[in-house]
Amino acid sequence: xxxxxxxxxxxxxxxxxxxxxxxxxxxxxxxxxxxxxxxxxxxxxxxxxxxxxxxxxxxxxxxxxxxxxxxxxxxxxxxxxxxxxxxxxxxxxxxxxxxxxxxxxxxxxxxxxxxxxxxxxxxxxxxxxxxxxxxxxxxxxxxxxxxxxxxxxxxxxxxxxxxxxxxxxxxxxxxxxxxxxxxxxxxxxxxxxxxxxxxxxxxxxxxxxxxxxxxxxxxxxxxxxxxxxxxxxxxxxxxxxxxxxxxxxxxxxxxxxx
Amino acid sequence: xxxxxxxxxxxxxxxxxxxxxxxxxxxxxxxxxxxxxxxxxxxxxxxxxxxxxxxxxxxxxxxxxxxxxxxxxxxxxxxxxxxxxxxxxxxxxxxxxxxxxxxxxxxxxxxxxxxxxxxxxxxxxxxxxxxxxxxxxxxxxxxxxxxxxxxxxxxxxxxxxxxxxxxxxxxxxxxxxxxxxxxxxxxxxxxxxxxxxxxxxxxxxxxxxxxxxxxxxxxxxxxxxxxxxx
Numbered sequence: 001x002x003x004x005x006x007x008x009x010x011x012x013x014x015x016x017x018x019x020x021x022x023x024x025x026x027x028x029x030x031x032x033x034x035x036x037x038x039x040x041x042x043x044x045x046x047x048x049x050x051x052x053x054x055x056x057x058x059x060x061x062x063x064x065x066x067x068x069x070x071x072x073x074x075x076x077x078x079x080x081x082x083x084x085x086x087x088x089x090x091x092x093x094x095x096x097x098x099x100x101x102x103x104x105x106x107x108x109x110x111x112x113x114x115x116x117x118x119x120x121x122x123x124x125x126x127x128x129x130x131x132x133x134x135x136x137x138x139x140x141x142x143x144x145x146x147x148x149x150x151x152x153x154x155x156x157x158x159x160x161x162x163x164x165x166x167x168x169x170x171x172x173x174x175x176x177x178x179x180x181x182x183x184x185x186x187x188x189x190x191x192x193x194x195x196x197x198x199x200x201x202x203x204x205x206x207x208x209x210x211x212x213x214x215x216x217x218x219x220x221x222x223x224x225x226x227x228x229x230x231x232x233x234x235x236x237x238x239x240x241x242x243x244x245x246x247x248x249x250x251x252x253x254x255x256x257x258x
Numbered sequence: 259x260x261x262x263x264x265x266x267x268x269x270x271x272x273x274x275x276x277x278x279x280x281x282x283x284x285x286x287x288x289x290x291x292x293x294x295x296x297x298x299x300x301x302x303x304x305x306x307x308x309x310x311x312x313x314x315x316x317x318x319x320x321x322x323x324x325x326x327x328x329x330x331x332x333x334x335x336x337x338x339x340x341x342x343x344x345x346x347x348x349x350x351x352x353x354x355x356x357x358x359x360x361x362x363x364x365x366x367x368x369x370x371x372x373x374x375x376x377x378x379x380x381x382x383x384x385x386x387x388x389x390x391x392x393x394x395x396x397x398x399x400x401x402x403x404x405x406x407x408x409x410x411x412x413x414x415x416x417x418x419x420x421x422x423x424x425x426x427x428x429x430x431x432x433x434x435x436x437x438x439x440x441x442x443x444x445x446x447x448x449x450x451x452x453x454x455x456x457x458x459x460x461x462x463x464x465x466x467x468x469x470x471x472x473x474x475x476x477x478x479x480x481x482x483x484x485x486x487x488x
Contacts, residue, residue: 106400
């Protein structure tokens with residue numbers, strides 16, 4: 001496997017309203033790997049992800065993409081960075097006045113400057129990739145949650161990102177709709193997309209992730225491969241958190257699916 | 259009301275038709291000016307820097323908080339008395355009216371636009387920026403088109419108000435519908451007939467505007483933005 005580091009996060013600190021949300025967080029992601037952020041709500045997972053593309057700029061620390069450190073005070077660099085870092089939100093954030101196809105196309109037109117024909121073709125390709133080739137003209141209000149999230153994945157992929165940030169992509173979905181989104185994510189992982197994902201789908205991500213990062217109170221308190229952290233006798237925080245989640249969900253699936 | 263129809267046909271309608279055109283010349287530019295000011299000021303109030311927001315708040319407070327008649331008097335009678343150095347601005351009655359109506363309407367329109375903008379979830383702005391759009395691109399191509407749809411019923415209402423308050427131009431000597439009607443009534447002493455027909459003319463204008471706004475609403479309607487839902 002390719003061992004180039006695509007994304008590097010060093011010593012990120014973020015304080016919001018006097019409260020320390022991220023406290024000296026560092027990690028790096030190699031090409032084609034999936035890092036998974038786990039932890040209770042309020043641990044700082046979402047904030048960490050939005051620090052990476054400077055939607056909420058970190059107070060200190062550095063972000064490097066493809067070996068280049070990002071200068072957070074240069075607007076131009078930030079715009080360039082965001083084109084290369086895709087983001088998937090918990091509540092989709094589709095553009096409500098645009099159809100599925102237009103949602104995918106709009107940034108190709110406005111940001112990449114593609115002509116209408118090329119952008120439309122590309123948008124249709126991406127919709128097909130997430131299994132929505134038959135729904136290009138539906139508006140967000142006409143799509144199910146799972147379909148909306150797949151459109152948002154297509155929208156991010158159309159920009160050819162080097163890394164994809166996923167902020168609890170299935171947490172706002174009805175249980176029966178989670179599967180279709182997870183399938184898309186699994187396909188991406190198989191195709192070698194580099195990803196950082198915050199999620200509570202621990203057993204699902206265990207089969208795909210190369211490393212789990214367990215966060216609590218703004219720090220990464222545990223890290224390691226899913227196999228090590230989820231081993232029944234590991235005594236890890238990750239294991240007990242996962243056990244608690246599956247107890248609440250009423251299934252005993254806190255194991256690695258081979 | 260002896261010979262009403264004949265009087266209406268021979269005197270009222272010709273006089274009012276002349277005034278109607280003047281009224282339209284007031285209403286159309288003033289509502290365009292109002293919409294332009296409203297969209298700019300409303301957007302600036304939501305996304306602008308604090309100092310600008312403060313300034314626009316003052317503008318809105320001044321124009322919503324004083325009677326329109328007083329504003330018209332100011333533009334027409336008071337402005338020529340003010341000078342900056344050697345520069346003195348004297349407005350014709352029509353210009354004073356258009357500017358007066360436009361500025362006043364813009365203050366109200368900015369409220370509707372502001373409300374529309376605030377109703378759009380912030381997440382969409384984040385999503386647009388996450389794709390690499392500049393804040394200006396994100397607002398212009400993502401937020402404004404949605405906010406405009408949400409604000410449209412209110413903005414349409416404001417244009418209907420504008421049609422009716424355009425009649426105030428007659429008090430600064432513009433010969434609009436109301437002005438022509440008043441002259442004719444004075445000359446003939448047939449107040450009842452004249453003002454009934456003047457009223458009907460405004461009713462017709464408002465009806466046309468209502469239908470036009472509804473047509474635009476229908477035209478722009480998309481799922482999730484239907485008029486009487488949520």
